[in-house]
Amino acid sequence: MSENPKDTAVTLPAQSDGATLTKDAAPGETLLKVTGLQKHFPIKKGLLQRQVGAVHAVDGIDFEVRAGETLGVVGESGCGKSTMGRLITRLLEPTGGKVEFEGKDITHLGVSGMRPLRRDVQMIFQDPYSSLNPRHTIGTIVGAPFRLQGVEPEGGIKKEVQRLLSVVGLNPEHYNRYPHEFSGGQRQRIGIARALALNPKLVVADEPVSALDVSIQAQVVNLLDDLQQELGLTYVIIAHDLSVVRHVSDRIAVMYLGKIVELADRESLYRAPMHPYTKALMSAVPIPDPRRKNAKSERILLKGDVPSPISPPSGCRFHTRCWKATQICKTTEPKLVELKPGQQVACHHPENFEDQAPQDTVLLTIAKEAAELVADEVLAESAETSAAVAAEVAEIEAEAAAEEPAEAAPAAESGNPETAGEK
Numbered sequence: 001m002s003e004n005p006k007d008t009a010v011t012l013p014a015q016s017d018g019a020t021l022t023k024d025a026a027p028g029e030t031l032l033k034v035t036g037l038q039k040h041f042p043i044k045k046g047l048l049q050r051q052v053g054a055v056h057a058v059d060g061i062d063f064e065v066r067a068g069e070t071l072g073v074v075g076e077s078g079c080g081k082s083t084m085g086r087l088i089t090r091l092l093e094p095t096g097g098k099v100e101f102e103g104k105d106i107t108h109l110g111v112s113g114m115r116p117l118r119r120d121v122q123m124i125f126q127d128p129y130s131s132l133n134p135r136h137t138i139g140t141i142v143g144a145p146f147r148l149q150g151v152e153p154e155g156g157i158k159k160e161v162q163r164l165l166s167v168v169g170l171n172p173e174h175y176n177r178y179p180h181e182f183s184g185g186q187r188q189r190i191g192i193a194r195a196l197a198l199n200p201k202l203v204v205a206d207e208p209v210s211a212l213d214v215s216i217q218a219q220v221v222n223l224l225d226d227l228q229q230e231l232g233l234t235y236v237i238i239a240h241d242l243s244v245v246r247h248v249s250d251r252i253a254v255m256y257l258g259k260i261v262e263l264a265d266r267e268s269l270y271r272a273p274m275h276p277y278t279k280a281l282m283s284a285v286p287i288p289d290p291r292r293k294n295a296k297s298e299r300i301l302l303k304g305d306v307p308s309p310i311s312p313p314s315g316c317r318f319h320t321r322c323w324k325a326t327q328i329c330k331t332t333e334p335k336l337v338e339l340k341p342g343q344q345v346a347c348h349h350p351e352n353f354e355d356q357a358p359q360d361t362v363l364l365t366i367a368k369e370a371a372e373l374v375a376d377e378v379l380a381e382s383a384e385t386s387a388a389v390a391a392e393v394a395e396i397e398a399e400a401a402a403e404e405p406a407e408a409a410p411a412a413e414s415g416n417p418e419t420a421g422e423k
C-alpha cells in the first residue's frame with residue numbers, strides 16, 4: 001500500500017447529494033465565526049455531587065475561519081485546543097458565547113437542527129488507534145457517515161468508499177480489512193477518508209499527526225494539503241507545537257490557558273512574533289539554518305507547567321511564566337487587539353512592537369526568575385526590536401506633530417480674537 005499521497009490522483013467526490021456539495025461561502029469569506037466562546041467543565045464533589053468549581057478550558061475566545069484557508073491552532077497541552085475543536089464541531093455544548101457557521105447561529109442547535117451541519121463539519125482525531133472501531137472493517141468505518149445520514153451515493157456505498165480509499169492513498173481492494181492490519185499512517189488515512197465521505201466544508205483536525213512516526217507525519221500533512229487544494233476544503237488544524245502547522249497554515253492562533261494570545265497570518269507570526277509566549281513556542285522549534293550553526297542556543301525555556309485552568313492567574317494568564325511581566329500584567333487582562341494589520345495580540349509588553357504600557361517598568365520578581373531561563377541574546381534582541389519600533393513610532397508622531405501647526409496656523413491667525421489685537 002502506498003504511503004505516498006503524491007502517488008494518488010485526487011478526484012472530486014461523486015455528486016451524491018446536491019445539498020452537501022454547495023460551497024456557499026466564497027474563498028476568503030467567513031465560514032465560521034466564534035464570539036466570546038466559553039467552556040467551563042463543572043467540578044463536582046461529595047454524595048450530592050455539588051459543584052465546587054470549574055475547569056476554565058476555553059474562556060472567551062473570538063476568531064473566524066475563512067473559506068478555503070487553514071487556521072492552525074497551537075498551544076501547550078491543556079490549553080483548551082481540543083475543547084475548542086469540539087465546541088466548533090458542536091460535539092460539546094458551549095457554556096457561553098456564540099458559534100456561527102455560514103452566518104447561521106449554531107451555538108445551541110438541537111439534534112435535528114445539527115443534522116445538516118454534521119455533513120458540513122467533520123473532525124479528524126488525534127489517535128488513529130483508538131478512533132477506529134477494531135471490530136469493523138474499514139469499508140464499514142468509512143461508509144458509516146453515509147448510513148448515519150441516510151445518504152445513498154451514486155453507484156452505491158461500496159463503490160464510493162473504495163473511491164475515497166484511493167483518494168487518500170489506500171488500496172481500495174483492502175475494503176474488507178480491519179484497522180489492526182494497517183500502520184499508524186494508514187489508519188490516519190482511513191480517518192481522513194471517513195471525514196471526507198460526506199464532502200464537508202470544514203474539517204477540524206485535532207493533532208492529526210502527533211501519534212505518528214515523524215517520517216510519516218509529513219506524508220499525512222502533505223495529503224491534507226493536497227486534498228485541500230483539490231477539494232477546496234477549509235481546515236482548522238490543532239497541534240501542540242508549531243512544527244506541524246507552520247507549513248500548512250495560512251493563519252495561526254496561539255492559545256494559552258483557554259485564551260487566544262496571538263492570532264496572525266503565518267508570515268507575520270514567523271517574521272515577528274508579538275506575544276512572548278509565541279516567541280517561546282517558536283524558539284522550541286528547531287529551524288535548520290546553516291548560518292545559525294555556530295550561534296549560541298536561543299531557546300527560551302518556560303518556567304514550570306501551565307497553571308491550573310481551575311483558577312487561572314489574574315490579569316494576563318501568562319504573567320506567571322513571562323520574563324517581561326510587570327504589575328499591570330498581574331492586575332489587568334490585556335485584550336486581543338490588532339496591533340499590526342493581520343496580527344492580533346493580547347499583551348501589555350509585546351515583542352517587536354511598541355510597549356503598550358511603557359509607564360509600567362518594574363519587573364515582577366517572578367519575571368526576573370523567568371528571565372534567567374531566557375538566553376541573553378533573546379533578551380537583548382527583544383529590547384532592541386521594541387526600542388526600534390518605539391523609535392519608529394516616535395518619529396511618525398513627531399512628523400505628524402510637525403505637520404499639524406502648519407495646517408492649524410491659518411485658522412488661528414484669522415479666527416482667534418484674543419490674539420488678533422497682538423498683531
Ligand SMILES: Nc1ncnc2c1ncn2[C@@H]1O[C@H](COP(=O)(O)OP(=O)(O)OP(=O)(O)O)[C@@H](O)[C@H]1O
Pocket residue numbers: 041055056057075076077078079080081082083084240309
Ligand atoms: N470532559 C472534561 N471534563 C473536565 N475537564 C476537562 C474535560 N475535557 C477537558 N478538560 C480539561 O480542560 C482543559 C483543556 O483540555 P483540552 O483537552 O481542551 O486541552 P488541549 O490543549 O487540547 O490539551 P491536549 O493537547 O493535552 O489534549 C484541561 O485542563 C483538561 O483537563
